[in-house]
């Protein structure tokens with residue numbers, strides 16, 4: 001039993017390491033000369049893909065973009081004092097890429113978003129991804145309520161990366177009004193206690209998030225919050241489409 005589990009683990013690690021090398025080789029050279037803005041947009045699409053896979057509860061899908069974030073060459077025109085932020089970003093990306101559970105992946109991803117926001121703040125840049133024009137979906141069906149969850153998750157995310165207090169608080173505001181019961185999502189009777197717990201915890205985190213006013217506490221709230229989406233989706237088979 002023990003050997004079997006070990007060899008399965010080493011096969012998985014070998015597969016990840018192979019992706020790691022291939023992805024690094026593919027992206028390293030190409031991005032060395034990219035302008036800072038282009039580079040930031042590449043960051044954005046990779047980190048967004050990681051988030052979408054985690055919300056959907058699909059741990060394997062998020063490894064490749066997380067490896068890219070850990071391994072790519074930094075842009076050549078980064079602002080002065082970039083090094084500690086980039087080192088920290090890479091460490092969190094690596095922790096995400098190699099996470100053996102969605103809970104850890106969600107926490108590390110959240111720390112990545114916080115690090116982006118911390119460097120922006122240090123450089124007097126804010127709201128880089130703030131989209132206040134996108135309306136929250138309206139309606140009572142479970143699907144619409146779930147889309148409201150997602151809308152909130154995306155606004156809070158913009159709040160962390162931007163950074164932007166408005167974006168964070170918009171997300172928290174919509175989260176407070178999401179209304180789903182375990183009976184609505186067709187949970188089997190034996191699933192109900194856990195589903196109830198997850199839904200209650202989502203609401204509690206909404207309240208905690210409203211009080212969190214430092215990037216560290218927001219990141220802690222956000223990491224746990226995403227892990228709840230991931231947990232329920234991987235468990236019930238529900239959840240949004242992946243990139």
Ligand code: HEC
Pocket residue numbers: 036037040041043044047078079081082083085086089112113115116117119120123125128129161
């Ligand atoms: C070393 C500091 C630093 C880190 C780390 C950093 N950024 Fe940035 N980012 C900047 C600066 C400075 C700008 C403003 C660039 C400019 O003048 O256009 C910026 C701008 C941006 C923009 C706007 C680009 C544009 O011109 O439209 C986006 C999007 C962005 N960052 C995303 C991210 C994401 C996502 C991360 C984390 C994965 C991240 N950044 C990490 C320093 C950083």
Ligand code: HEC
Pocket residue numbers: 055142143144146147149150151153185195196198199202225226228229230232233236237238239240241
């Ligand atoms: C307790 C379980 C549970 C939790 C927690 C949960 N979801 Fe869901 N989610 C589901 C189920 C079940 C479905 C499938 C619903 C259906 O298709 O009728 C779903 C579907 C979705 C969809 C697809 C809706 C559509 O358009 O079909 C999105 C988006 C979504 N969830 C986002 C989220 C986000 C973001 C979170 C975290 C804040 C979250 N969910 C938390 C159970 C959950």
